[in-house]
Amino acid sequence: MQVEKFYYDNKIVKAFGFATIVFGIVGMLAGLWAAIQIYYPEISLNFAPTTFGRLRPLHTNAIIFAFVGNATFAGVYYSLQRLCKARMYSDKLSWIHFWGWQAIIATAAITLLLGKTTGKEYAELEWPIDIAITLVWVVFGINMFGTILKRREKHLYVAIWFYIATWVTVALLHIVNSIEIPVSFMKSYSWYAGVQDALVQWWYGHNAVAFFLTTPVLGLMYYFLPKAANRPVYSYRLSIIHFWALIFIYIWAGPHHLLYTALPDWAQSLGVVFSIMLIAPSWGGMLNGLFTLRGAWDKVREDPVLKFMVVAITCYGMATFEGPMLSLKSVNAISHFTDWTIAHVHIGGLGWNGFMAFAILYYLIPKMWSTNLYSRKLATNHFWLGTIGIIIYAVPMYWAGFEQSLSWKAFTPEGQLKFTFLQTVINIKPLYILRSIGGFLYLVGAFFMVYNLYKTIRRGKFVPDEAAEAAPLVKVAAKKREYWHRIIERRPLTMLVLSLIVVAIGGLIELIPTFLVKSNIPTIASVHPYTPLELQGRDIYIREGCYTCHSQMVRPFRDEVKRYGEYSKAGEFVYDHPFQWGSKRTGPDLAREGGKQTDAWHYTHMYDPRLMSPGSLMPRYIWLLDDALDTASTPAKIRAMQTMGVPYPEGYDKIANVELMHQADSIAANLKKDKIETSSNKEIVALIAYLQRMGRDIKAEPKQAITENR
Amino acid sequence: MSVIIILLIASISVAALFLAAFIWSVKSGQFDDDYSPASRILFDDKPSSTTKTT
Numbered sequence: 001m002q003v004e005k006f007y008y009d010n011k012i013v014k015a016f017g018f019a020t021i022v023f024g025i026v027g028m029l030a031g032l033w034a035a036i037q038i039y040y041p042e043i044s045l046n047f048a049p050t051t052f053g054r055l056r057p058l059h060t061n062a063i064i065f066a067f068v069g070n071a072t073f074a075g076v077y078y079s080l081q082r083l084c085k086a087r088m089y090s091d092k093l094s095w096i097h098f099w100g101w102q103a104i105i106a107t108a109a110i111t112l113l114l115g116k117t118t119g120k121e122y123a124e125l126e127w128p129i130d131i132a133i134t135l136v137w138v139v140f141g142i143n144m145f146g147t148i149l150k151r152r153e154k155h156l157y158v159a160i161w162f163y164i165a166t167w168v169t170v171a172l173l174h175i176v177n178s179i180e181i182p183v184s185f186m187k188s189y190s191w192y193a194g195v196q197d198a199l200v201q202w203w204y205g206h207n208a209v210a211f212f213l214t215t216p217v218l219g220l221m222y223y224f225l226p227k228a229a230n231r232p233v234y235s236y237r238l239s240i241i242h243f244w245a246l247i248f249i250y251i252w253a254g255p256h257h258l259l260y261t262a263l264p265d266w267a268q269s270l271g272v273v274f275s276i277m278l279i280a281p282s283w284g285g286m287l288n289g290l291f292t293l294r295g296a297w298d299k300v301r302e303d304p305v306l307k308f309m310v311v312a313i314t315c316y317g318m319a320t321f322e323g324p325m326l327s328l329k330s331v332n333a334i335s336h337f338t339d340w341t342i343a344h345v346h347i348g349g350l351g352w353n354g355f356m357a358f359a360i361l362y363y364l365i366p367k368m369w370s371t372n373l374y375s376r377k378l379a380t381n382h383f384w385l386g387t388i389g390i391i392i393y394a395v396p397m398y399w400a401g402f403e404q405s406l407s408w409k410a411f412t413p414e415g416q417l418k419f420t421f422l423q424t425v426i427n428i429k430p431l432y433i434l435r436s437i438g439g440f441l442y443l444v445g446a447f448f449m450v451y452n453l454y455k456t457i458r459r460g461k462f463v464p465d466e467a468a469e470a471a472p473l474v475k476v477a478a479k480k481r482e483y484w485h486r487i488i489e490r491r492p493l494t495m496l497v498l499s500l501i502v503v504a505i506g507g508l509i510e511l512i513p514t515f516l517v518k519s520n521i522p523t524i525a526s527v528h529p530y531t532p533l534e535l536q537g538r539d540i541y542i543r544e545g546c547y548t549c550h551s552q553m554v555r556p557f558r559d560e561v562k563r564y565g566e567y568s569k570a571g572e573f574v575y576d577h578p579f580q581w582g583s584k585r586t587g588p589d590l591a592r593e594g595g596k597q598t599d600a601w602h603y604t605h606m607y608d609p610r611l612m613s614p615g616s617l618m619p620r621y622i623w624l625l626d627d628a629l630d631t632a633s634t635p636a637k638i639r640a641m642q643t644m645g646v647p648y649p650e651g652y653d654k655i656a657n658v659e660l661m662h663q664a665d666s667i668a669a670n671l672k673k674d675k676i677e678t679s680s681n682k683e684i685v686a687l688i689a690y691l692q693r694m695g696r697d698i699k700a701e702p703k704q705a706i707t708e709n710r
Numbered sequence: 711m712s713v714i715i716i717l718l719i720a721s722i723s724v725a726a727l728f729l730a731a732f733i734w735s736v737k738s739g740q741f742d743d744d745y746s747p748a749s750r751i752l753f754d755d756k757p758s759s760t761t762k763t764t
Binding site: 005082083085153155156157158161164165168169172176192196199200203223226227230231232233236237240244247248251252267467468469470 | 712714716727731747749
């Protein structure tokens, strides 16, 4: 057998590696800024794009899709070539993938700051960007599968399995969750409503964590950890078993994000059962990683790459034990909506994802520049700063979560709530300050890395095309069959992937209206569609990212019913495209906000929250008082809602703006009674209309019979 | 709750796809050897004679 000579493409790895560093810093800065806002609201600069509600989606998207995404791509492009003993299938596709992904990130950053958002966590990007993501993902898929098909190594190493699972599942998740009806360029409504939207969203949200932040990084662990330690993985058999177990179980666990909500009980229980089962495959991966280092712990003492990996894998183990525990209903009753969740995700984000990304960069860059790391000592300092940063971040957040939740649930002997919501927030303010210090240390560590890698690059020489040689694959199949076999194996497989996507899209477009429109018939007779003004107000609520701090879901607990009012029913959300239940209560729940305060209270509160509730941490929304409402979009919005089965009367879109102005005038008149002069076409008026509507439908007729038609 | 049907279809088709991949991989002998693949990745494929880097 003739040995073939070929070259590995290092340039694409370099590009993705640099993008990882740049967006890592950007994402962490956005996170730090958002963290400081929580105890020092003035740092929002009273400027719309830099308020918490817009900065937080920027932070999460930048970290998940830009930082971890680019790190994954760098690692995949490096390891896949070497595992397949082949250059990437197409250099052109590699670069389309790279520039396409960076363009998506840049557009995402701009649009999120401008308030263009779908209002669904981790899927905030608007429909044109969603389409671009799909296309770039397909390019990545073709490139990856093409490389796998032209490989010179018959055996698919376990890391490749993780990459394949990542690609397939993320494609599907993204498409299903992004089904939305465009209203205009950069504005759309989720096709699903209320409970259904929540279920799809958290099916997506959970599996995005699983297949964007876990499986690809596990794949990277299985390549880079043995390479860095220079010893084979502890048990190859275990890696195979835990891979298959992980991917079969993970996809069913999503409903654990919706415990005690209006989601049906059986769906909640299903999510819990699968979440508990997940401990086994997750810990299989963790132990396999740590055991790989058995007998090599002396190397960990020396090598910063291994140091980072050990802590990363340990954090993975902690997060995947904690996750199932958090999905137990009794634990979730305490943890949900608090900072406990924030601590949990940052053990995963800072520890597992961040440290793995750092380790890979520290490994790759000296290799590709054929030199040694500039300073091991500096890298070790980065490691310690990062580790201490994680601890100073996570411990206060766990504490804050516990303390606040217990305060929410505290009653006086007389049976009254012991604390107002605001008191529980002010109590944990010092912990918020500590958290931002932890994040700051972590960020400083990252800057150490930038300097260290810069120095390393300066003294090395980049090898753009790394020479390698390997024998081509021998076809073991009978010679006669080889003809058609080869043809089908080469191109048709890419065709298969493409057609699968097309079929999936086509099928879904066919299926969704049949399933959903019918079920949008209200199940509670007193629940009515939003008025045009309320709908516009709701879009402002979404635009400002109010859902990042306020939930709209009263769970059936004594303290919540006492504090907020009647617990939330599934039938109340049938016109909510998208749902806005939220996942964190930095501010109080708003599901029953309507009618609790006067219009004037809301007006002043938006101007400066601290005038109405001294000590409040909410940013000011001054621009809402000045900016005029865009009523030109009303008819299109009403028509979009009608398409999705919201029962506005025929031709309502034409008179919608008349009704809108009518309602706006009455709110303006109401404000005038409290000596607030405002013209009725301001955005604040629409927002007040929405806030005053929230949760009132079933308040009006408390004895209304609930007719469930399942 | 009819959206659960879509999620079931989606989730089951992914599971089915993975099951097919699993069956293929077992049948084609991907997992027959669970020792050498782990060691094999540790070796670089640098050409024996000429290397661009040196």
